[in-house]
Amino acid sequence: MVEKRRILSGMRPTGRLHLGNFHGALVNWLQLQEEYECFFFVADWHALTTDYANPEFIKENTYQMIIDWLSVGLDPEKCTIFIQSQVKEHAELYLLLGMITPLAWLERNPTYKEIQAELHQKDLATYGFLGYPVLQAADIIIYRANGVPVGKDQLPHVELTREIARRFNYLYKQAIFPVPEPLLTDTPLLPGLDNRKMSKSYDNCIYISETNEETVKKVSRMFTDPKRARRSDPGTPETCPVYAYHRLYNEPERTENIASLCKEAKIGCVECKREMAEKLVEALKPTREKREYYEKNPDKVKKIIEEGTEKARSEAQKTMELVRKALTLAD
Ligand code: TRP
Ligand code: SF4
Numbered sequence: 001m002v003e004k005r006r007i008l009s010g011m012r013p014t015g016r017l018h019l020g021n022f023h024g025a026l027v028n029w030l031q032l033q034e035e036y037e038c039f040f041f042v043a044d045w046h047a048l049t050t051d052y053a054n055p056e057f058i059k060e061n062t063y064q065m066i067i068d069w070l071s072v073g074l075d076p077e078k079c080t081i082f083i084q085s086q087v088k089e090h091a092e093l094y095l096l097l098g099m100i101t102p103l104a105w106l107e108r109n110p111t112y113k114e115i116q117a118e119l120h121q122k123d124l125a126t127y128g129f130l131g132y133p134v135l136q137a138a139d140i141i142i143y144r145a146n147g148v149p150v151g152k153d154q155l156p157h158v159e160l161t162r163e164i165a166r167r168f169n170y171l172y173k174q175a176i177f178p179v180p181e182p183l184l185t186d187t188p189l190l191p192g193l194d195n196r197k198m199s200k201s202y203d204n205c206i207y208i209s210e211t212n213e214e215t216v217k218k219v220s221r222m223f224t225d226p227k228r229a230r231r232s233d234p235g236t237p238e239t240c241p242v243y244a245y246h247r248l249y250n251e252p253e254r255t256e257n258i259a260s261l262c263k264e265a266k267i268g269c270v271e272c273k274r275e276m277a278e279k280l281v282e283a284l285k286p287t288r289e290k291r292e293y294y295e296k297n298p299d300k301v302k303k304i305i306e307e308g309t310e311k312a313r314s315e316a317q318k319t320m321e322l323v324r325k326a327l328t329l330a331d
Pocket of ligand 2: 224225228235236237240241242243262263267268269270272273
């Protein structure tokens with residue numbers, strides 16, 4: 001039997017998942033789990049790089065994130081779900097990779113410079129923050145992953161991972177680590193309620209874990225085409241965030257119909273939003289039902305995490321044995 005190609009990806013536990021996360025990453029993960037051997041994990045150590053002074057939310061966020069994953073359909077029968085900090089081997093490999101990673105590779109990392117500039121209110125002049133991509137490289141290559149589904153923002157990290165994997169193989173004259181490919185998804189960018197990118201920091205998100213009522217209320221306050229001040233003004237649906245949701249959640253024919261009605265000022269925004277909210281809530285129904293189930297059954301969630309972690313750990317241990325041997329360290 002040809003072994004299935006292996007996929008690995010992770011997310012920092014930043015809080016509950018919103019629809020932007022869902023369409024940006026998870027839709028892709030759901031497809032991958034059908035075809036590949038997938039490992040998906042919560043990067044809770046990585047959360048510490050920015051939140052080391054307030055770590056008390058990380059555990060709950062991690063748990064909630066995994067519930068969200070399960071609710072949208074990540075299936076523990078098909079993929080391995082685990083928590084980074086529970087597989088200590090990542091830390092060992094991180095340390096060893098730190099020995100072979102030239103400082104210049106980290107200092108020139110564009111994400112490093114950008115995030116440091118963005119988060120100037122937090123002190124990011126730490127060793128851990130500079131080493132963020134080395135830990136990420138360890139996360140990936142410890143499973144000898146072939147593919148890493150990520151967003152564009154993560155490409156420099158995967159590129160660095162590739163360089164580190166090559167350098168390790170070269171230095172110790174063994175092809176221990178496959179050089180992983182980034183798997184970019186060009187998902188349609190789902191706008192937030194205010195037509196900017198959906199992001200927790202903009203407070204413009206629709207969350208998987210919120211109630212239908214909250215979703216309906218949010219949709220009713222959503223931005224529309226700013227040129228449609230009055231109902232009699234013709235609209236341009238392509239620029240309207242509500243329309244972007246119709247495209248994803250309404251039937252294609254009806255969506256086209258709405259576009260014409262909007263352009264001819266024959267449908268009002270209130271009505272248009274109401275219909276969209278209905279479709280959205282309907283589409284989210286199975287997800288929200290599953291979420292309720294997992295909320296009521298924390299033992300089931302814990303068991304899934306435990307089993308996933310065990311499987312991940314055993315794979316990580318296999319790799320670490322090879323690594324220690326390659327480095328001729330004591331075994
Ligand atoms: N850096 C990623 C993010 O910010 C999270 C992450 C950590 C990751 N380790 C990874 C992603 C390994 C893919 C593979 O979202
Ligand atoms: Fe947007 Fe619908 Fe209003 Fe047109 S009618 S501007 S698509 S909300």
